[in-house]
Amino acid sequence: MRRDSRRARLIGFLTALGGIILLLSTLPAVGGRMGRIVDVVAPFGVRVTSHVIAVAAGVALLYLAGQLSRRRHLAWVMAVAVFSTSFVVDVLREHHYLAALYSLFMVFLLLVSRSKFKAPGDPPTLLEFLRFIPRYFLIVFVYGYAALFLERASITPSPTFWKNAETILLGLVGLDGPYQYERNFFEWAFPSSLLLLGVGGLLAAVILVFRPIISRSYVTPEALNEAVSIVKEFSSDSLDYFALRDDKLFFVSSDQKAFIAYTYVGRQALVSGDPIGAEESIPLVIDEFLEMCRERAWGFSFLAVRESDRNLYVDRGMHTVYLGDEAVIDVRGFSLAGKKWKSVRQSSGRVERTYTYVWMPETEASKELLQELNDISKLWRGKAPERGFTMTLNQDVEGTNPDFRLCIALDEEGKPGGFLRVVPIYGERTGYTLDIMRRDPNTPNGMTEFLLTRTIMKLDELGFERFSMNFAAWGRLFEDDVDYSFTQRIVKLVLNLMSPFYQIKSLKEFNQRFYPEWVPRCIAYEGFRSLPRVALLYSAAEGFLTLPVIGKYLLPRTVLHPGHPVVGEIVGQPTKEQI
Known part of the structure; x- marks a missing residue:
């Protein structure tokens, strides 16, 4: 597989080389000096007498090169078609034999490498659009600034950085900039090439934006x-x-x-x-x-x-890199008795005076209760985005799944002050995993401890063995008795700076109050x-x-x-x- 990737990158490089030389050949004082080199690498034997066609062809080859390097099958088909046509045209024209040999070599290289190009196109996402925008403008501005710099002696008024930018941006939509050009060829070719780039960029942007929506x-x-x-x-x-x-x-x-x-x-x-x-x-x-x-x-x-x-x-x-630790509690025989549980026992006990704990399947909750629980979620989150990919379902409480259980704190009037939603753990050691944990910000402190401890007790009562709580990211890096390496010290410093915004350290400390078993997890890459x-x-x-x-x-x-x-x-x- 690595050999396949190297072959694909080589073909992509050779294709990109043709695109780069094509673009360079369009610049004033460069095209006339490239002579036989341009003749070799330009598809269809173009000696770049047409500035506009050369710019479009150069950009197209650069894009095609990137797709070839990633072993895209469609890019392979397009490349074979381009270079095959180039070979036929070059043979029929006089004095283009070097270009024909180059095209024939590329066709041969592509055909013998056919098995390497099996990858389909990428699934559509807007990330492709975001990736396209900076690359597109980089090519446009590099080309535009280089052309204006090399032509500066025949431009009035004297070019400046901001006037160059204005000229390039206006040229993309077909408008004239502040400059006058003395050479007729440049006066026609440069604005035309910018307009072509503008139209092409707009079409590409529209496709990249709407393709994920249509698909x-x-x-x-x-x-x-x-x-x-x-x-x-x-x-x-x-x-x-x-x-x-x-x-x-x-x-x-x-x-x-x-x-x-x-x-x-x-x-x-x-x-x-x-x-x-x-x-x-x-x-x-x-x-x-x-x-x-x-x-x-x-x-x-x-x-x-x-x-x-x-x-x-x-x-x-x-390779693997440490990600954090999952807090898992053995619920069998769980009790709040003893000195180590004093803080949790007191905080949860205060809430128990005014709230009742209720355990129920989500499907048994009334529509009114479901709405009240989702309202609590909105209050708790505020404008913050919902987080989670690997360790939460990221769904509202809908009352449709009989596997889910709700753990609710109800006040004397039957209004919820907070709730948990848990999902099942199967296997020999059955139990539940915390999915959602919410509380009304106006409820007394200790609501979270109340919900967690009563849920753990309920699971013990029902005969389950374990309860998975929160995940503490990079928890080891907050331990004081660890001999950290220099790199780990840098990471720890960064995490301490991030902690106030993402509750990294506080989550570890909160979980520690329940004396869990820590299950380390990592990323494999x-x-x-x-x-x-x-x-x-x-x-x-x-x-x-x-x-x-x-x-x-x-x-x-x-x-x-x-x-x-x-x-x-x-x-x-x-x-x-x-x-």
């Missing part, structure tokens, strides 16, 4: 039910139920006994947690998933996987170069990095892929409880 996904209940069945039959991890979020895709193993939940964004497949399924099928589904990603030239990373299973990923050439991209995409997916207004459109709810249907609403059977 709709569909819901396949059969695929969802298959995933739910695998979760209920084989899962045992506390995060497995969150794989059924409605913004994920399912990649099912060939033996139909395991699946991977993932989403695609920014040319990266982000996997939510560990694979789920029969133990013997886990290596199979990982290998098949990685092969699918490589065939499509996707990057890949596994988010919030158990550190104890890191060898599954290391053995496949990946391809290589060091991919880590910054993975970190940014993970932060965006979890809701830590957002852009106003358009941010919610940048991370697709689902990306349809043949054979891996989109998840719709979550369905399932009621969890059996021991009463």
Whole structure:
């Protein structure tokens, strides 16, 4: 696979070389000196007598080169067509034999490398539009400033930085700038090339903006039910139920006994947690998933996987980095008796004087109660975005899923002051995982402790074994008795600066009050170069990095892929409880 990538990058480089020389040849005082070199690399044997055509062709080749380097099949087809036509035209014209040989060489190289270009086009997202904008303007301004600089002796008035920018921007929409040009060729060719770039850029922008909107996904209940069945039959991890979020895709193993939940964004497949399924099928589904990603030239990373299973990923050439610790409580025999529980016992006890704890299936809640709970969520969140990708379902309380349980604090008038929603943990050690934790900001302190401790007691009463609380990101880096390396000290400093905004340290300290078992989790990624991209995409997916207004459109709810249907609403059977 690495050899395939190197071959594709070589072909992309040779194609880009032609595009760059084409663009350079359009600049004054450069085109006339490039003579035979331009004749070799310009498709169709163009010696760049047409400034406008050369600019368009150069930009097109640069774009095609980028797609070829990522092994895109459509780019391969277009490149074969371009260079084949170029060869025929060059043979029929006189004095273009070097250009014909170049085109023939490129066709030969593409044909012998056909098997390397199997990747389909990227699924449509607005991130492609955001990636296009700076690159487009970089090319436009570099070309425009270079052309005006080399032609400065025949321009009046004397060019300045801001007048150059004005000329370039006005030229994109077909308007004249503040300059007069002495040379007739430049007076015609330069504005025409800018207009062509403007029209082409507008068309590309429209396509990139509307393609994600037009491209709709569909819901396949059969695929969802298959995933739910695998979760209920084989899962045992506390995060497995969150794989059924409605913004994920399912990649099912060939033996139909395991699946991977993932989403695609920014040319990266982000996997939510560990694979789920029969133990013997886990290596199979990982290998098949990685092969699918490589065939499509996707990057890949596994988010919030158990550190104890890191060898599954290391053995496949990946690297891991510590992410944080999940707080899991053994609910059996849980009690608030004893000195160490004094603070929690007192704070939750104050709330118990005026509030009653209620445990119920979400489907039994009335419409009025559901609305009151969602109103509490709005008050609690304020204008902050909903966070979560790997460790929450990110849904309002809808009363449609019999698997969910609500843990509610009701006052004397029956009004809720706070609530939890928990989702089931399957396997030998059954239990529940915290999904939503909300409280009315006007309720007394201790509401959260009250809800958590009474839920833990209820789970013990019902015969369950564990309760997964919050996830404390980078929790180890807040310990005082650790001998940190220089790099870890830098990371710790950054985390301390971020903590007031994202409650990193306070969440760890809050969880510590319940004396949990810490389950470390990590990120598995391809290589060091991919880590910054993975970190940014993970932060965006979890809701830590957002852009106003358009941010919610940048991370697709689902990306349809043949054979891996989109998840719709979550369905399932009621969890059996021991009463």
